Amino acid sequence: MKKEELKHISTNHYRKIQKHLDRIAKEMDGEEIHQLRVEYKRLRAFFRMLSSSPRVKEEIKVSKKLKQLYSxxxxxxxxxxxxxxIKEAVKKxxxxxxxxxxxxxxxIGKAEPELQDILSKKPVQESKKKTNAGLPEKFLKNDFHxxxxxxxxxxxxxxxxGHxxxxxxxxxxxxxxxxxxxxKEYEGKEFRVLSASIWKGQDEKFIAVLLDELGAFQDRCTSISLLKAYWIKRVALPTKKLLDELKQQWIKEKTGMKRALVKKLRTAIKLV
Structure with missing residues (x-):
């Protein structure tokens, strides 16, 4: 891929990020936030790939403000x-x-003032200008491999x-x-050829399912971490007892999820 194509890809990601930000500004919709973060991750992954090329002298990174917004x-x-x-787990x-x-x-409300401050500084435009300056003249298939x-x-x-x-x-x-x-940045025949060689004996569907399972495990880790001890101490005893019980249940589920994931990873991905 030549520089103009690389710029086209990154510009497309930035455009989608801005679209989601515009929609979130009207309503703090959870799905829009999710799509915004997916688009950011795709852009970040793209820059990580480009930065692995020997023709890139300095790692290409999004601006600090856009990274803060993502976080x-x-x-x-x-x-x-x-x-x-919580609503799903505690219905009665x-x-x-x-x-x-x-x-x-x-x-959630505590985050809004800082979000508005960052948004007022047009972080997408700033980041686009910064990263465009660091794009290489080309990115070859050998670089991808x-x-x-x-x-x-x-x-x-x-x-x-084993850790x-x-x-x-x-x-x-x-x-x-x-x-x-x-x-996903490649298309047509090029995509099919690369897809056949990238997954080490597995297919894209298998990897997609594996990624969903890894994502579910990460979600369970997050849900447990948000039952913070110092938060739970701030609620009344009946609520605290209920949350403690739920936390233990989720820890047990997490242990089972990890066991299944480790087994799948060891079986499906052969060491070379």
């Missing part, structure tokens, strides 16, 4: 999803759980270590996501 909206989305999870004793739901809503092998080397290193911490499982997901997103 803040991530916090908001995590809190929104936690509200949904809703009155006992309302204080915690209100606490989550208060935390090198990027693919580097990502798989990182995955293999974790598998070989399946929550962070390492999340790292595997990020490496595979980078491959999954960047493969």
């Amino acid at each position: 803040l909206y991530g916090t908001v989305r995590d809190l929104q999803l936690q509200q949904e999870r 004793d809703r009155g006992r759980i309302n204080p915690y739901l209100d606490l989550l809503q208060t935390e 090198r990027f693919v092998e580097d990502k798989w080397s990182s995955v293999y290193a974790i598998l070989a270590s 399946f911490s929550d962070d390492n499982i999340h790292s595997i997901r990020k490496h595979l996501k980078d491959l999954f997103y960047n493969l």
